[in-house]
Amino acid sequence: MVQFSPARLDSSFGALSDATRRGVLEQLGRSDAxxxxxxxxxxxxxxxxxxxxxxxxxxxxxxTKKIGRVRTCQLGPRRLEEExxxxxxxxQRWDExxxxxxxxxxxxxxxxxxxxxxxxx
Amino acid sequence: MVQFSPARLDSSFGALSDATRRGVLEQLGRSDAxxxxxxxxxxxxxxxxxxxxxxxxxxxxxxTKKIGRVRTCQLGPRRLEEExxxxxxxxQRWDExxxxxxxxxxxxxxxxxxxxxxxxx
Numbered sequence: 001m002v003q004f005s006p007a008r009l010d011s012s013f014g015a016l017s018d019a020t021r022r023g024v025l026e027q028l029g030r031s032d033a034x035x036x037x038x039x040x041x042x043x044x045x046x047x048x049x050x051x052x053x054x055x056x057x058x059x060x061x062x063x064t065k066k067i068g069r070v071r072t073c074q075l076g077p078r079r080l081e082e083e084x085x086x087x088x089x090x091x092q093r094w095d096e097x098x099x100x101x102x103x104x105x106x107x108x109x110x111x112x113x114x115x116x117x118x119x120x121x
Numbered sequence: 122m123v124q125f126s127p128a129r130l131d132s133s134f135g136a137l138s139d140a141t142r143r144g145v146l147e148q149l150g151r152s153d154a155x156x157x158x159x160x161x162x163x164x165x166x167x168x169x170x171x172x173x174x175x176x177x178x179x180x181x182x183x184x185t186k187k188i189g190r191v192r193t194c195q196l197g198p199r200r201l202e203e204e205x206x207x208x209x210x211x212x213q214r215w216d217e218x219x220x221x222x223x224x225x226x227x228x229x230x231x232x233x234x235x236x237x238x239x240x241x242x
Contacts, residue, residue, distance in 0.1 A: 006140040014138035019127040022207070029214030079215050084208045086143070087201050093150030094200050 004082055008060075012083055015059035020044065021052050025061060025075070032074040035064075125203055129181075133204055136180035141165065142173050146182060146196070153195040156185075 015021055020042050027033060027041065039049035053073055056062035060078035064071050136142055141163050148154060148162065160170035174194055177183035181199035185192050 006143075009143065010138050010140060013134050016207075017131050017135035017138055019131060022127075022130065025211060026214070029211065029218055075215055075218055079212055080208050081212075084205070084212065086137075087205045087208060090146060090150065091200055091202075091205065093147070094196055097150055097196055 004086060009082060009086060011059040012061065012078065012080065015055050015061055016083075018052065018055075021056055024049075024052060024056060024073070028062065028073055028075045032072055035071050035073065038073065125207060130203060130207060132180040133182065133199065133201065136176050136182055137204075139173065139176075142177055145170075145173060145177060145194070149183065149194055149196045153193050156192050156194065159194065 023042060024038055027038065033041070035046060035049055035053060038044075038053070039046050042049065044052075053062055053064065057064060057076070059076075061076045061080075062073050063076045064073045066072075144163060145159055148159065154162070156167060156170055156174060159165075159174070160167050163170065165173075174183055174185065178185060178197070180197075182197045182201075183194050184197045185194045187193075
């Protein structure tokens with residue numbers, strides 16, 4: 001049974017709510033990169049990219065290390081396990097909920113048709 | 122092939138980045154509820170809950186309808202399909218990336234040991 005940590009889900013979903021940050025994760029999934037390389041790739045100032053990387057680092061999705069004057073980024077320890085489980089459970093509930101509603105609608109439609117038939121008689 | 126809409130992912134992950142909003146979705150997965158009921162359940166002001174529901178509605182995760190003076194909330198049309206696919210792809214890349222790094226480390230360790238053996242001779 002996965003135990004959800006609300007604060008962790010808050011910070012990881014928050015980190016994922018930005019297209020640039022998702023792009024950085026996709027990039028680091030291919031190869032490590034320096035902040036400068038990422039800033040160039042995403043057409044952004046160094047300061048702007050550092051902010052995004054900071055948010056990803058806080059969420060455990062990226063780790064950075066400074067060698068000389070270059071700060072290199074790589075994927076962090078978090079594999080988004082809990083987030084995936086949360087989404088899967090939600091979708092399961094969503095399906096069940098709409099199945100229930102479908103059944104109610106079906107029943108109402110059947111009842112309506114049967115009433116119509118009775119009224120026609 | 123799932124086409125990702127960046128703006129949609131921004132808004133849905135943003136909507137999920139708050140424990141109360143995730144709680145509201147879980148609640149609506151069990152049964153529809155009015156804003157007043159949700160506000161009570163989550164120990165929150167009506168205005169605060171309306172704001173959260175607004176964010177969920179914007180992201181297509183909740184729909185509301187007003188009957189008389191009561192605004193009822195239910196799960197919206199979005200099933201978080203794209204979000205799940207995004208996470209699954211990310212995790213796959215994450216695994217591949219760490220497999221690669223493991224291989225590099227293994228190779229370095231083997232090389233080191235073999236060098237040690239050579240030096241001992």
